Amino acid sequence: MSERTAPNPTVLFVCTGNVFRSLAAEYALRSRLGHPTSIVVASAGIEAKAQPVHEWIRTRLQMKGADVSGHVPRRITGELIKTASLVIAMGRDHQKFIQREFERPVRLFNDLCYGRDEPILDLHEAIADWQGQPEQSRAYVSSVIDEIWQAVPLLFPHLHLLR
Numbered sequence: 001m002s003e004r005t006a007p008n009p010t011v012l013f014v015c016t017g018n019v020f021r022s023l024a025a026e027y028a029l030r031s032r033l034g035h036p037t038s039i040v041v042a043s044a045g046i047e048a049k050a051q052p053v054h055e056w057i058r059t060r061l062q063m064k065g066a067d068v069s070g071h072v073p074r075r076i077t078g079e080l081i082k083t084a085s086l087v088i089a090m091g092r093d094h095q096k097f098i099q100r101e102f103e104r105p106v107r108l109f110n111d112l113c114y115g116r117d118e119p120i121l122d123l124h125e126a127i128a129d130w131q132g133q134p135e136q137s138r139a140y141v142s143s144v145i146d147e148i149w150q151a152v153p154l155l156f157p158h159l160h161l162l163r
Helices: 021-033 055-063 078-083 092-102 109-114 134-162
Strands: 010-015 040-045 086-089
Touching: 010 021, 010 078, 010 092, 021 040, 021 055, 021 134, 055 134, 078 092, 086 092, 086 109, 086 134, 109 134
Parallel strands: 010 040, 010 086
Antiparallel strands: none
């Protein structure tokens, strides 16, 4: 862990578009930390584009109590990486991108939570024809969000190091 420059400890989750995995992790951790907290929780994407959160994701997160209706995808920047106390990659490509572009080694979400060096696959990685298989795709999205939500408390030992 590098020396942090932000006034409050910051956890940054990173995925591709910042509309699914990192977003779910951000809201799951915020929910589990509760208020008040001195820890800033954020997310970003390596290819974030102006796009809405898909209905399946928005609906599942609403079921968890998270309102992401105002979410605007954010692209990762050097400043975000520099000021984050803990950066967590959702996939291997995110991990490699951060190492290559910002020279900062980061761990995968599943590695921090379970000690497994496994990425959380994006929908198109898990189901190539996801648009042609809506029931299976919706089930996958729900399962990933549920798994992230369930795993987030396993990050708490790593958060105590930030204080």
